[in-house]
Amino acid sequence: MVKILYLLDCYPQLYCPGQLNMYFSKKAFVWCMLHSCYSSLVLFFIPWGAIQDTVRDDGRDIADYQSFASLAQTCLLVVVSAQLCLDTYYWTTVNHFFVWGSLAAYFAITFTMYSNGMFLIFTSIFPFIGTARNSLNQPNAWLTMFLTSLLCVLPVVALRFILMQIRPTINDRVRYKMQKDTLPAPPPRRPVRRVSTRRSGYAFSHSQGYGALVTSERFLFKRPIKSRLAFSVQPDGPLARNLPQVFRPIAEELHESQSSKS
Amino acid sequence: MLASSYKDEDGHISVSGSGAAAAAGGGSLRNKKPENTAFKQQRLPAWQPILTAGTVLPAFFIIGLIFIPIGIGLYVTSNNIKEIEIDYTGVDMSSPCFNCSQNFSWNSTKSCTCSIPFQLDQPYESNVFMYYGLSNFYQNHRRYVKSRDDSQLNGNEESLRSPSKECEPYARHDNKPIAPCGAIANSMFNGTTKPVNWRRPVYELDSDPNNNGFINEDFIVWMRTAALPTFRKLYRIIQRRNNLLPTLPRGNYTLEVVYNYPVRSFEGRKRMILSTISWMGGKNPFLGIAYITVGSICFLLGIVLLIIHHKYGNRNNGADVSH
Numbered sequence: 001m002v003k004i005l006y007l008l009d010c011y012p013q014l015y016c017p018g019q020l021n022m023y024f025s026k027k028a029f030v031w032c033m034l035h036s037c038y039s040s041l042v043l044f045f046i047p048w049g050a051i052q053d054t055v056r057d058d059g060r061d062i063a064d065y066q067s068f069a070s071l072a073q074t075c076l077l078v079v080v081s082a083q084l085c086l087d088t089y090y091w092t093t094v095n096h097f098f099v100w101g102s103l104a105a106y107f108a109i110t111f112t113m114y115s116n117g118m119f120l121i122f123t124s125i126f127p128f129i130g131t132a133r134n135s136l137n138q139p140n141a142w143l144t145m146f147l148t149s150l151l152c153v154l155p156v157v158a159l160r161f162i163l164m165q166i167r168p169t170i171n172d173r174v175r176y177k178m179q180k181d182t183l184p185a186p187p188p189r190r191p192v193r194r195v196s197t198r199r200s201g202y203a204f205s206h207s208q209g210y211g212a213l214v215t216s217e218r219f220l221f222k223r224p225i226k227s228r229l230a231f232s233v234q235p236d237g238p239l240a241r242n243l244p245q246v247f248r249p250i251a252e253e254l255h256e257s258q259s260s261k262s
Numbered sequence: 263m264l265a266s267s268y269k270d271e272d273g274h275i276s277v278s279g280s281g282a283a284a285a286a287g288g289g290s291l292r293n294k295k296p297e298n299t300a301f302k303q304q305r306l307p308a309w310q311p312i313l314t315a316g317t318v319l320p321a322f323f324i325i326g327l328i329f330i331p332i333g334i335g336l337y338v339t340s341n342n343i344k345e346i347e348i349d350y351t352g353v354d355m356s357s358p359c360f361n362c363s364q365n366f367s368w369n370s371t372k373s374c375t376c377s378i379p380f381q382l383d384q385p386y387e388s389n390v391f392m393y394y395g396l397s398n399f400y401q402n403h404r405r406y407v408k409s410r411d412d413s414q415l416n417g418n419e420e421s422l423r424s425p426s427k428e429c430e431p432y433a434r435h436d437n438k439p440i441a442p443c444g445a446i447a448n449s450m451f452n453g454t455t456k457p458v459n460w461r462r463p464v465y466e467l468d469s470d471p472n473n474n475g476f477i478n479e480d481f482i483v484w485m486r487t488a489a490l491p492t493f494r495k496l497y498r499i500i501q502r503r504n505n506l507l508p509t510l511p512r513g514n515y516t517l518e519v520v521y522n523y524p525v526r527s528f529e530g531r532k533r534m535i536l537s538t539i540s541w542m543g544g545k546n547p548f549l550g551i552a553y554i555t556v557g558s559i560c561f562l563l564g565i566v567l568l569i570i571h572h573k574y575g576n577r578n579n580g581a582d583v584s585h
Contacts, residue, residue: 054546059391059539068489092306123413161318165574
């Protein structure tokens, strides 16, 4: 996070994708819909083709409703995790824990729900008894999962790679630069004593929506506290004239005062 | 009146103004900054992968080179499985079962039989599995799938006396509960408080006591609803006798059918399938063909990406970020 803010300071062009609505526009939504439709078709028809008119390796049925549902669901989980891994650009320990942990939790919950114990206790709620352990021990099932996940993920990877080569966005360039050369460390932040800081903290620029609101005077006035304060106000300063105050950092002021002296 | 209270960079809140010290109780308020650990200050070491040519291109080529042999292996295995399907619905006039299918009625006591000759071109080795297959039979219809009572099948006495409401209208007959209840049991293949359309009650399904009642294997196989409208279910296994002789040698065979199950009313078809089995199951070339296709597309895409990278790939390196 510190690094991201630092990057925004170094490369202010990184604000451009937000202002141009590159990642949250109707076009992005249509692409997302197309990708979802393609993934859904793959996630249904590949398991359908794999279990159609065939049986398990010991001759019993594999094309029953419960096994098919379990297979399609597991394929879905694998595809979703793979897509999540593609979209995670910053892998900390926390990310690793949650991604692999969610896959492990899925398998744990599935095996628990389809276990004998659950069926005996809540018979009508958990009728899929034995489905997980009987469908996931088939090499057919794992081959199907492998094929489905690659078929869903590879087009995304290829498209992103092609776009990065032909039309790299500012994000791609900065990321590439960050990986190639190490950026200089951010300057140490000396505790600078300021007269008054009235930053709004509004660091994200998307559309023009809230700019006017934030810079209006409504935020400069706070609720008056109960006890009266003897507060000295400059009679003809910007506050008295109801104009926003303008501040310059101390370093510039020192420099100016030095240059004005010399 | 303006009160000026600000938070400087270290998170200290201090209030300025001449009378404010008295009001705020003197000095600065407590420090609200989070502790200086890597986790809370978001300084955890991280791996930041990006898609470079050095990772993507080899990945595509390797995936292509792995998938094609797997696909070929699957396809060859599938082709080595021997399978024969015999449709005995009796749709054509020339079919031996045509008369049985035309004259089917629910009330007839005498069952119609027909014989269909077929021929095995190759000997079938090892265990041979016999399946019955149905087409256009939607066992995956939602109301049908729910029409069962698992507690009753599990032997729960209370459910045997009063079947669940999901089984309606096949739950009671003449005010007596039906066991097994539901539409799935009622439509059991070749089923001849017994379900309305069964010829024999559930405790007479087989003379073998281990295969009678609710644990009858044909019953269990039928109750497991199929996912697709064209399905096959295991009927019998022809065990291998010894290693020297094939289980079913080449030659002419005859299939004798006792025509109990009407399918022509919903334009369904029924067939008998004899098949051998391999490590990947029955005969299904889909996975083999899919793997070969995806592998070759991957390889071709890798070549295309290589060309694109060669032609345009320097836009990322040479270009300065600041334009």
